[in-house]
Amino acid sequence: MTHARATAKLVFLDMDGVLNTRESMRRARVENIYPPENPFFYTVDVGCVHRLRDVVVTAGAKLVITSSWRHSGLHPVIHALEWAGWHRPPIIGHTSFDELLRGHQIEAWLKGFDEKVEKYAILDDDADMLPAQEPFFIHVKYGLSAGGFLNEHAERLKELLR
Numbered sequence: 079m080t081h082a083r084a085t086a087k088l089v090f091l092d093m094d095g096v097l098n099t100r101e102s103m104r105r106a107r108v109e110n111i112y113p114p115e116n117p118f119f120y121t122v123d124v125g126c127v128h129r130l131r132d133v134v135v136t137a138g139a140k141l142v143i144t145s146s147w148r149h150s151g152l153h154p155v156i157h158a159l160e161w162a163g164w165h166r167p168p169i170i171g172h173t174s175f176d177e178l179l180r181g182h183q184i185e186a187w188l189k190g191f192d193e194k195v196e197k198y199a200i201l202d203d204d205a206d207m208l209p210a211q212e213p214f215f216i217h218v219k220y221g222l223s224a225g226g227f228l229n230e231h232a233e234r235l236k237e238l239l240r
């Protein structure tokens with residue numbers, strides 16, 4: 079008898095420079111409007127969140143948070159995504175703090191994950207990933223000033239999760 083393992087599609091998600099931008103931070107400051115339950119004036123760009131949500135939900139993927147936001151736990155991320163209109167974002171965890179590079183943190187997280195990973199993608203405006211991760215890495219280059227997660231990144235993510 080065969081035992082089918084659960085399979086998962088994963089998105090390793092950075093926040094600053096991917097789901098927010100200098101402009102969304104400026105707007106939040108001027109209007110003094112922030113997502114609830116967030117201790118450090120974190121905010122998100124609603125357009126970027128919707129763009130990501132549409133791809134992730136369609137693909138049936140799950141999120142692993144790699145952002146420094148994880149130092150405050152997952153609640154600020156969950157509240158910010160809910161606030162931006164993503165009801166019950168499928169967040170299943172965050173990477174550890176043991177390793178220096180995000181690439182190593184992601185590698186360590188994958189080693190400890192007990193489902194079979196069908197597809198994965200990494201979204202980040204920084205680029206400290208490992209060579210083996212390059213094919214799965216979507217570099218949201220200069221995201222803070224260039225608008226964060228844009229349509230071109232969404233298209234690439236769709237391809238990677240297909």
Ligand SMILES: [Mg+2]
Pocket residue numbers: 092093094095096202203204
């Ligand atoms: Mg970042």
